[in-house]
Amino acid sequence: MESNDLRIFRAVALEGSITKAAQMLGYVQSNVTARIKQLEAELKTQLFYRKHGMILTPTGEKLLPYAVQILHLLDEAHKALNDSDKPTGRLAIGANHTVSSLQLPQILSEYHKAYPDVDLSLTTSSTDELIYKILHFQLDGAFVKSSSFIDDNIVEELVYEENLVLISSPETDDIRTACSKPFLMNTIGCPNRVNLEQWLNAEGINNIRYMEFNNLDFIIEGVMADLGVSFVPQSAIQRYETKGLLKSFSIPPQYSTSKTFFIRHQDTLMTSALAKFIETIESKTPYHQIAH
Incomplete structure (x- = not known):
């Protein structure tokens, strides 16, 4: 062979x-x-x-x-x-749909400017698909929205914790009115959607209607157009709320805490390109190193 x-x-x-x-x-x-x-x-x-x-x-x-x-x-x-202190070669990164719109363009731009000889690529997909690609060595690392990985081959390098808020158009008066509207969310399996459904269940809110979007920017634009409401990272909507383009509502912390992990396969070689990418993430975002 x-x-x-x-x-x-x-x-x-x-x-x-x-x-x-x-x-x-x-x-x-x-x-x-x-x-x-x-x-x-x-x-x-x-x-x-x-x-x-x-x-x-x-x-x-x-x-x-x-x-x-x-x-x-x-x-x-x-x-x-072929590895050296100067990062070169291929670096394939993956990102969950919601993560790909949040701070990632700045990280990639900063990295590309610092290390132009690295052949950097980005794939966006669901968490399950990204984990599959990590396990089959199709990606060097990935940003995923999940809190547990059942496969021992997965190494969590970094974690970023953020607060989720319910968002609606500015005209919405209260949270109950907001919850009567369609929810603009990712497809089934998204951790944010799971958290939302757990909270709605606890509040006795049933008959939930969904419009599925796998793009955070489209979700926010849809909410501003009063197409429905959503449950998103607070950091993603602050500038819109400051301008009065939408309104946010807080929900209990046990449902509104979200974690994003940067993961890799434990057998993936820590090349200088990958090591410098992890350093760039840490220096440009609130991600924190996980002790192994």
């Missing part, structure tokens, strides 16, 4: 599609198809079912974790041999 064949196999397995894998790798589809067939012939076994996409066979399921680990070790060896 050649490492490039394993890289193609991993891409097809994770994407579930020859087309998507070819796009991700920058190959033509026929080349990807041929290399998969070649790998199957070499191993004398079928690795994929080819109906409704590319689905791993039981043998393919067995091979995938080995392929991920082998490719990770090869990539880490390359990083280690």
Whole structure:
């Protein structure tokens, strides 16, 4: 088995599609198809079912974790041999949808100016998807909105605690009136939404209506347009509230405290590029280092 064949196999397995894998790798589809067939012939076994996409066979399921680990070790060896005090190379960062709109552009801009030789990329997605990418070494680190990670391979490097507030248009008189409107929130599974639902349940507020947005800026704009209300970080709306564009309501602290973590895989090499990125986060935001 050649490492490039394993890289193609991993891409097809994770994407579930020859087309998507070819796009991700920058190959033509026929080349990807041929290399998969070649790998199957070499191993004398079928690795994929080819109906409704590319689905791993039981043998393919067995091979995938080995392929991920082998490719990770090869990539880490390359990083280690080419690492220096001057940050260079690839640095792939992920961020939850709500985090990506909050302070992150400033962090990325500051880092890019300081270390222009680093090939910095950003992926925004749900917390579950980001954790999956961390576990499969597709990201070097990620900002996620979660307070617990059941996988021991996940290392929490930094944590940022903030206060959430209920926001509405300025015309809303009280919190009960606000809660009668549709809630502009992220999709199911968002920790902020979980906190909100726990509070609403405690208050006996039922028949909650949702309009789902996975972008904090769109949520805030929707609230200012009186499309509904939302539950967001106070730091994200202070300038709008000062200008009288929206109103905020406080709720009990057991429901309004939110934590954002910067995480990585425990086996990810701490290159100078990643170390300097963590330093940049600490220097530019209220994130705090977690003792390990």
